[in-house]
Amino acid sequence: MKLKTKINLFSTLLTLFIITTSFTGIFLIYQKLAFQNEYTQLQNRAGELMSGMSKVDANVNISSFLRAYIPSNGALRIVDENDEQLMNMQATATVERIPFVLEENADYTISYWKDMPIIATNYPLIWSTGEVVTLQLIEPLPNIAQNIALLKWILIAMALVAIIPIYLASSILAGIIAKPIQQLTTTMQQNITTNRYEQLPLQQNKKDEIAEMTTTYNALMHRLEDNYLKQQQFVGNASHELKTPLTVIESYAKLLQRRGFQNEQVAYEALTAITKETANMQDMITQMLQLASVNENVEIASSQTNIEPLLQEIAMTMQQAYAREVRIEGNSFMLMTDAAKLKQLLFIFIDNARKYSDQPITVTMTDKQIIIEDTGIGIPEKDLPHLFERFYRVDKARNRKTGGTGLGLAIAKELADLLHLTIQISSAVGVGTTVTISSKDVMIHE
Template identity: 35%
Template structure:
């Protein structure tokens, strides 16, 4: 069932129920009021008949007296304790009332009864008859005016309900169109996206500032985000393919060389094995880095603990000094160089920052540990620096500053992307300050 049909049916059904409840309440309240008025009127007439019987002399026939008090559309009967009525007083227009069932009542009471689809008000009161017997005086009146009023009220309520329901159906249809217009536009746009395989947005000709307008804006923002992520993914795949293409080409070339002359020339064999081994390690490192970037921080399962940052820095510096035969200074400007972090990730972060500093600088590198409002580790080099226009791009995957595109120094361009993810996973912050030709300073801050 369509949403538009559901809206129309639901709104119409709810209104119909409310109308039934309201109309029923009006009808029964009106009926009760009319019946109460009729009973009060009949009680007064019965009291008049009783008083008349008491004050009338014995010479006047009781039957004639009852006819004098007879209601225009009613009947008077004298009912003994047993047997049929002693007296029945009716008019020519109310002869059919004689067939109404009767009962003797020893007390006063007035009721409303329905017989054969007609309403009757019946009042009973005990009186002493001429023979000294206590009988029940029954005064009956057909409530034709009440029946007519109730029929008129039914007709009015029915017409009023139709007058309300019919426009409501059309109003519900119009309202559903207004509500569903942006939803249909959303569906149409999504179908176009599915067919054309392109990113499209909902055309917002006017702003209604409601939830539907908010939904459309949210969808458009989502499309912008998806398109941006899709382009980044395409760029990432393209860059990854490009980065892997070179080592694969080198491996293939040396493999072909080995097939031709490798067994006959030891120098080519050694050169090919060394090149293949080197390129294999580079592909392994590149693949490992890409897998790190592909994972979300929530999947890293950090083991947070109190880590002696000074000891970690000393160990890392020692390894890199031996590997690259470079000088790296460590300055500790705090008495308690302990930080809450994952020790393995902290080591990985230091390797990335120090590796970059060593690659882009021929002079000594300095590592500084400080603690104030946060725990900070700063890696400073005196190398080629980064142009100001490139500072905002250095965290992008596979990005390398133009002066560093030589593969011997430039690396894969993934290091700072991984470094930023490590810092963000620790709820920290990374900042780079650099001047071209003077050097670069990278500061990572961890919350205390």
């Protein structure tokens, strides 16, 4: 069953249930009030009878006196303490004896005779002999029966007539709710068929759940399209980048086949080149895996981290591995961050400074910022906006010499986003490069 049909049936049945319950309540309340009103009238009649009874002369015919108080088309009975009938009078308009029921401890009792409600009640009465007797008043209620029947059919007719507008209104409501869902389903099916990322039209100034669902879906499609384009670009770039070392390896391998066994110098040159290109490929694959792992939903193990020890570890590594001096300056500070990921981020920039400069590298700690400076060859201004793009190289020949893959800064940008850090790079050709890393809530110094 479709959602639209479910909503239509559910809302229709629910509305009918509410109407039926309401009409039933109205019917029962009206019936209760009608019987209560008749009971009040019988109370008044009994009160007048008892008041008049106390003033009746002994010579007055008691039957004639009581006949004046017989309810309309009803009956009046007098019974003693043993429930023996002393007097029974019935209106002349009623041919048959009116049956009735009296319940104990009830103000009045409603029973039915020929589908007609009969109200009966009793009151204590001092009889002419001085003994206490019971006065029973019984009255048929034909008018109330007619009114109740009429009200019942009116309410039934209203409920039946209401089914049509209720069904139509429910159908319209179901259509309003189901329409965006149908649009969503149709758009998704088209996207699956055509391999596209079509979005849903969003009406302006709407803030309901449907608009929220549309906005969320459009954001999802935009992200999927963006990731798909990045994936295509990544695959294309990776294929292109891997093609160069593979071509070199293949060329030198063929050279070994032709001349390597006769010429030791050629064999040594070929093996050296193959080893170098293999190492480059291994570095590239490692960085590609790192970039993929950074893009996953990883957990950040934040803790209060002292920045200077991290920088000292990196400086020691640079000294031992590359015999390069890294000068740590400024005052250390504490930062709530993931120490391992921050160390990886800092290593990328310091290692870049080591690759493209010969002089000592200066790292300054100030105002919860880390500033990495080198006096190397610098970066052209036109290349600065593209530095964080995957596989982007300022100078491909220069990067090939230093073993660059074009992924290091892309990894650094992903790590910075995870750690809620901002990166600013300023550089001048022949002067050097300055990288400023800071928290997003701290102003960046130019």
